Amino acid sequence: MQSESSRDLRSHSFSSTASSLNRTPRNSLENETTVLPSFSHDKYLQEQLVEPQYGLSLGPSNEPDVASFFAGKSVFITGATGFVGKVLVEKLLRSCSDVDKIFILVRPKRGVDPVTRIQKEFGTCELFRRVQRFNPDYVRKIIPIHGDMTKADLGISESDVRLIQDDVSIVFHVAATVRFDEKLKSALQLNVIAAKYLMKIARGMKNLQSYQHISTAYAHCDQSYIDEMLYPTPANTDQLHSSIEWMTDDMVSKITPSILNKKPNTYTFTKAMAEHMVITEGVGLPINIVRPSIVGATWKEPFPGWIDNHHGASGLMIAYGKGMLPSVLGDVNATFDLVPVDVVVNNMIAAAWHTAVKRPIKVPIYNCVSSTSNPLKFQPFASTVVNYYNKSPLKMKLRKPSGLRITKHDQIFNWSHFFHCKLPTTVFDRCLKLVGRKQRLSKMADLVSKSVYTLKYFTCNEWQWRTDNVTSLQNALPGKDKMAFSTELESLNWTSYINDFCAGTKEYVLKENVSEYGTHKSHVTRSNILRRFILASLVPLILWLTLKRTNFAKNLWFAVKLIVTYYTAVVYSKIPC
Secondary structure (H helix, E strand, O other), rough: OOOOHHHHHOOOOOOOOOOOOOOOHHHHHOOOOOOOOOOOOHHHHHHHHOOOOOOOOOOOOOOOOOHHEEOEEEEEEEOOOHHHHHHHHHHHHHHHHOOOOOEEEEOOOOOOHOOOOOOOHHHHOOHHHHHHOOOOHHHHEEEEEOOOOOOOOOOOOHHEEEEEEEEEEEEEOOOOOOOOOOOOHHHHHHHHHHHHHHHHHHHOOOOOOOEEEEOOOOOOOOOOOOOOOOOOOOHHHHHHHHOOOOOOOOHHHHHHHHHHHHOOHHHHHHHHHHHHHHHHHOOOOOOOEEEEEOOOOOOOOOOOOOOOOHHHHHHHHHHHOOOOOOEEEEEOOEOEEEHHHHHHHHHHHHHHHHHHHHHHOOOOOEEOOOOOOOEEEEHHHHHHHHHHHHHOOOOOOOOOOOOOOOEOOOHHHHHHHHHHHHHHHHHHHHHHHOOOOOHHHHHHHHHHHHHHHHHHHOOOOEEEEHHHHHHHHHHHOHHHHHHHOOOOOOOOHHHHHHHHHHHHHHHHOOOOOOOOHHHHHHHHHHHHHHHHHHHHHHHHHHHHHHHHHHHHHHHHHHHHHHHHHHHHHHHHHHOOO
16 A cells, blocks of 8 residues: 555656755655756656556567577676676576677776686686586676776777677666765765766667666665655756765765765665666666665575675674674664565566566666565574574684674664674784784774664664565566566575575685584684683773772772781681691
8 A cells, every 4th residue: 555655746746956956855745836847858757756657568478588588689787797797697698598798897907808807707606607507608798898987988988889889789787886885976976977877878779678777675765665666866966966076075075964864875865866867867768777675695596595795684694603793783673675686686687678578658667675575574584693603603703603682772782892892802903913913803893883883774774665566577477487587585485595695605705614514613612712711801900990090999999908918817827837
């Protein structure tokens, strides 16, 4: 059922951004006088903004299946060397094996030629072992395009632009910065300005059939109910860019909170801007937008548990497994919206197929989330992680993970983090300094604390998403593709999946052998003995330092010494000579 604020939005027009960087919040639109935007395609944009499309057209039944559609066509992918990008490339090579070429945007590295880098990123990666079985030469289909998302023109040469525009039919724009604390200038460039230039390249493509923009389910997290529709942009792209372009980083940092308004960070802020920019700049192009939530390890394909990074959920898992996360900020009753990366990729490929063969009138937007069909609460998620790492501990940890306390209170988290993480790591670093070793544990403890606070907004709150378009997309797929590109999550067993996820962080991120249980167990015992010895030594030291600071404590300390001396003398006098 739609929320009241969502229904109210449909009855109002899109107000202009010319007078301010920040958009008017949805809830305050009720008493506003609306003004139509000045650009020529205002009617198109208005329809996208206030009239979302629910239920996708099934179209004629004689349309090609997904693999047949991709056969002989070339694809361009940004962010292909990232987590989601790699899984997308693998899925296309395995399930759409007749795809012609896969152009990927890669940043040039000094001293490394493109062929060598592609071989390193894709040829030796464990993810592609299934593809390699039936197509050992699959790497030849991957064509590198040198570029840099931090540059205004993406750093792509004119010859490569022409090559892309001549050959490419499907675009997947996956690249983005996923750092929540990214500086506004960098986030704007990577998430918005780069996407705008890519739209310019796409407009020159001779046979573009689908342009897909990957956003996030949290782009509009200032709303409690998030529909599959375009929301007002939080700021005008050109105006904001020109306003902060000349400023120093310190100047931008000072005004960032007022610019973000209700958005919790620059990531969600710029992702919301990018959605609006893509639709306004891409009028007439075959566009679709996919919004995944927190992306986790693979569920089924190509095998369970593959993960190659320590961002988001995997970072929390590793921090706990290393004994550096005794507590976390969050709501035990909140929904933790985690979605497997292979489900996200299936949604992406199916959405590209649907846009090309069904040609929807309005831009379809897909909320790729799990909480609508199979919700996972934060407490069971944390408990499963605890159970796994207690049974299968990691190497080289600070302490044995003994439990994960979930609290909403900053002070409780700070005290827990200080005594169980910061204090021991500081002592360990001092010991390492004495023996000439590199000190890094204390910095890792600070990084863990920073990450917890960065994720606090998402672990302490929950949202509801509408997913009608995802459901309709699944129904629109041809018979065999309903399994090959399934987005169904009802049958997902969270306990089994999280165990595979934890095993994946251990094997593919930390490069540990999951079978070396006994060795890890003995290390845990040694680590705990050392930690307890250090803490036991610190207690009298802290008491002594505390007692030295006040006159009362000094007098008390003097009295204690006097009493001890007296009784020692008494006992000594009674000992026979």
